[in-house]
Amino acid sequence: MxxxxxxxxxxxxxxxxxxxxxxxxxxxxxxxxxxxxxxxxxxxxxxxxxxxxxxxxxxxxxxxxTRNMSVKVNKKLSAKPQRKRFNLITRFVLPAAAIVLIMFYTLFDANDSSDSTIEMNNQSLTSNYDLDEIAVILAESESDDVDDVTMNTSFNQINFPDVYSDIIEEMYYEEMYNYIDQITHYVGSNFSYNNDLYSNFETFEEEEFQEILKELENVGKFN
Amino acid sequence: MSTALLANHIENDTLASAEEGNEVLNANQFVNANKNFVFSTALRFTKDYDDADDITQEVLIKALSNLGSFNHQSSVKTWLYRITVNMCLNFKRKKSMLSFFSNFKSESEYDIDSKEASAQNKMENNELFERFNHELTKLPEKQRETFALRYFHDLSYQEISELLGTSVGGLKANYFQAVKKLAQNMKDLR
Missing domain, CATH: 1.10.10 (Arc Repressor Mutant, subunit A)
Known part of the structure; x- marks a missing residue:
């Protein structure tokens, strides 16, 4: 033991x-x-x-x-392949595809839209203007020595469609108004300067006044 | 699924001849041979008859679908036990997440306590079974599983040791503690 x-x-x-x-x-x-x-x-x-x-x-x-287990298992077994494929697709494939699509759209959307915008503008430009006319404008705008007269002449040579005529006219007048404003301002400022000069005469001393006269005489002699 | 392969894995050698037309019959025999083992294991982990029923179906389907990948290093029972336990743990994890997000039912409504009342009405002749199961689920997991696998399913200590990752000496100690606690907790039934 x-x-x-x-x-x-x-x-x-x-x-x-x-x-x-x-x-x-x-x-x-x-x-x-x-x-x-x-x-x-x-x-x-x-x-x-x-x-x-x-x-x-x-x-x-x-x-x-567990007496009905065989029936339940067989029932599920017969339905299993379809269900499994469905689960695989719904749980993994579809979300993955959606994520890829969103990423693709997000990454390339900006480039696509800018390209499409440029292309649309080009189409609009080429449909409204003659290519030769556009080339002349671009060449003249890039050259530094082109004067306004030449530019305006070239510009006026283009046959703009009616739809732009109002806009161009408005731009032209606006530019003109700007020039007028500048001239008015210049004249006004000179005028005010002269006024100041005249008002300063009252404060000049005799000697200072004589010196100015001499300077004026010298200028007259020189001329 | 090859019927010959299936036949090799079904215990009790109760399979019909390995013919292509007998696949459903063989699957039925595989299910019948192992359903009680899987169900009682799932019941110990989930403590709910409906959950145990669902898990048993899934385990048997998974086993039937993957018999080809089963190697002969362990018995079918230990293989099924591993699948069942993994599935129960995943199930409990999912359930705890669902119960966290929804307040429709509290955890206690799923456990065997609440089921016990209705089960007593339905199956008065199984009162002892219900009570015993209830006491069994109160044991620590290692003691509970050692007792169940040894007492109900006649697994050897070596097989249980492989399943639970516990030494044979530790298993014997767990087995003794489980028997001792069950006897103490069910004194009123003696």
Whole structure:
């Protein structure tokens, strides 16, 4: 007989209770457990409970709950491929495609729109003007020595469509008004300067006045 | 799925001959041979009959679909146990997330306590089963699983050790503690 320690008896207790020990192990256990009365009591308590419980009762109870499992599994198995593909598409492919589309649109939208705008402007320009006329304007506008007369002559040579005539006329008059304003301002400022000069005469001393006269005479001589 | 391959994995050698036309029959036999093991395992983790039923279906479908990838290093039961436990943990994770975002039902409404009342009405002859399951779910996971796999499913200590990652000595200690606690907690039934 191999005498078992308390730990060994504890570890063998469940297997003894449920009949899982072989004959020699069973003998060793029975002869060793008597040294531990508390373990004997625990064994008896457990035996009292599990005597009431039959494993077959549990198996029957579980079986009653899983009796339609084959039908359910077969039903799901037959529907599984379509469902799986659908899940794959809806869960991964569609969102991924949407993200790629949004990224593509976001990245290339600015370039596309600017290109399309330029292209639209070019089409509008070439449809309204003759290419030769546009080339002349561009060449003249880039050269520094071109004068306003030449520019205006070239500009007037272009046959603008009627739809632009009002705009051009308005721009022309606006430019003219600006020139008039500048001239008026210049004349006005000179006039005010002269007024200041005349008003300053009253404060001149005699010597200063004489010096100015001499200067004027010198200028007259020089001329 | 090859019926010959399926036949190799079904325990109890209850399969019909490996013919192409018998695939459904063989699948049924595979399900019938393992459904109780998977269901009771799922029930211990989810503590809910409906959830355990859903998980059992998914586990068996997954197992039938992946029998080709099953290697013979472990038994079908240990393979199914791993699938079941993983699926239960994922299920609980999803459920906890859903219950976090919705207040329609509290967690306690899903557990076996509330089910127990209705189950008693429906299955009065299974009162002991309900009570025992309830006490079993109250045990620490290692003790509970060691007891269930050893007592209900007759797995060897070596197989349980591979499944739970616990030494054989540790498993025996857990087994003893589980039996001791169950006996103490169910004194009124003796």
């Amino acid at each position: 191999n005498e078992m320690t308390r730990k060994q008896v504890e570890e063998a207790l469940p297997d003894y209770l449920f009949g899982a020990l072989n004959d020699s192990e069973k003998i060793d256990f029975e002869q060793s457990i008597v040294q531990y009365p508390d373990l004997v009591q625990e064994l008896n308590e457990a035996k009292a409970l599990f005597d009431r419980i039959e494993k077959t009762d549990f198996e029957n109870a579980v079986s009653s709950k």
